[in-house]
Every structure is written in structure tokens, then in C-alpha cells.
Amino acid sequence: MTEQLGKLRMAALNIDGVLLNDTFSPVIHHFVTSRGGTYSADLERRIFSQPQAVAGKVLAETCGLSTAPMETIALYLQERERYLADHPVRILDGAVELLHRLRALGLRTVCYGGLDASHFERYLGHLSDLFDEPRYVCTNDIRPGLHEIAVDIAGLARDEVLFIDDVARVAEAARDLGVPFVGHPSDFEHGHQRQLMAEAGVRHLVGALDEIDERLVRTIDAEARAGTLWGRAGSALA
CATH class of the missing domain: 1.10.150 (DNA polymerase; domain 1)
Structure with missing residues (x-):
């Protein structure tokens, strides 16, 4: 039996750039x-x-x-x-396996992004059984939406939700809110997100989804318990 995580209760995954390839x-x-x-x-x-x-x-x-x-x-x-x-939209290598890993660790999973729910249904609807209600959250009106997804929608504390995103602005919001975060920046040759995430102090940066394994999730879970997610204790977690 898999040992239960101590703090994390849910993983929220950005749709474009994490589960789907970066077409933006x-x-x-x-x-x-x-x-x-x-x-x-x-x-x-x-x-x-x-x-x-x-x-x-x-x-x-x-x-x-x-x-x-x-x-x-x-x-x-x-x-x-x-x-x-x-350059058609496609599910990224390792995305389905990642969802299975997260759920096997006892985490609820939801997806979010700036387009409406039809985008999710079109490309990930056949995987809807790998997501928990509401399955997909459109964040266009609440961007970046970390507090809203964790607290208002999931009913959890902000440090109980692991966000996986490809954008440094989301990382900065996660840092300011004390939210668990993994950065998966695009490999677009003219992009700057990896650099911006490093500047934001992102501790966990991955180039491939298979790097988000059980060991990494448990490391982040331990950091959430200790209050050291961003290298320091004491974020205001409403």
C-alpha cells in the first residue's frame, strides 16, 4: 500500500504547456x-x-x-x-502516466487554463475519468487563479494543492501565496520562461513530465509540511 502524503491533497495541472503541447x-x-x-x-x-x-x-x-x-x-x-x-495539438509525452502517478499517490487532480471548457473536452475529454470534479477550471477571469482553485473551488488550503505550470507569472503567484509548485517551461527556442522561473526562485524545474515522479512529489509534500516550499518558512496561508 502506498504511504499517504502528509500535506498535499490535490494536484492542479495547466492544460497548454503541461498536458498539451505549447501551441501559443x-x-x-x-x-x-x-x-x-x-x-x-x-x-x-x-x-x-x-x-x-x-x-x-x-x-x-x-x-x-x-x-x-x-x-x-x-x-x-x-x-x-x-x-x-x-502543428496540431497533442497530448505531451508522459502526461497520462503523470496523471496516473498523482492519483496513485492519493491526490485529486484537476486541469485549468485560459480557454473555455470546450478546449478541455476536445483534447482531454476522453481522459475525464482521470480528473476530479470540476475536472476543468477556466481561469481567464481569475488569472492566475491559484487561490480560487485551491480554496474557493477545492475547499482546501493553498499549501495543500500542487500546481504544475509552464508560466513564470504563475510561479511568482505561487511563491507569493506559499503554494507548492513545479515548473515545466516550454522548450520553444525563443521563449524565456525557464529563465524567468529561475529568477522567481522556482526550486523544482523539469524538462519532461516523467521527472515529476513519486520521489519529487514526496519531497514537495515534505516541504509543504515544513513550510519551506520556497526556501523559507512563514507564508500567509489563508
């Missing part, structure tokens, strides 16, 4: 650079894991467009659809 960074990069804008770490910080209205405003400003924020997002999504014709 390459499109954002092309959208910006093809219009004469500068793609940078600061731009990623201002766009990634932001509400669509915020990201659309930043994109328009960066590219010198006169379109409204959601009109800019519509243009971006059109470009993404064209990109997907040659």
Missing part, C-alpha cells in the same frame, strides 16, 4: 515579430497567463495596431488556427 508561444512570437514588434522576456511576462483582454491590449500596443483588445485576440486566434494546420 510560437504563434505569439510570429504575431509580434511579423508586425515589427520586439519579442522579449518582458513581453512574455505581460502577456502569458493574463486575461485575454489584458493580453490583447499588450499585443496591440506592441505591434502598433489600432484594434481593440478582443479584436486583437481574434486576429491572434486566426493565426493560431493556421499554425495548428501544420
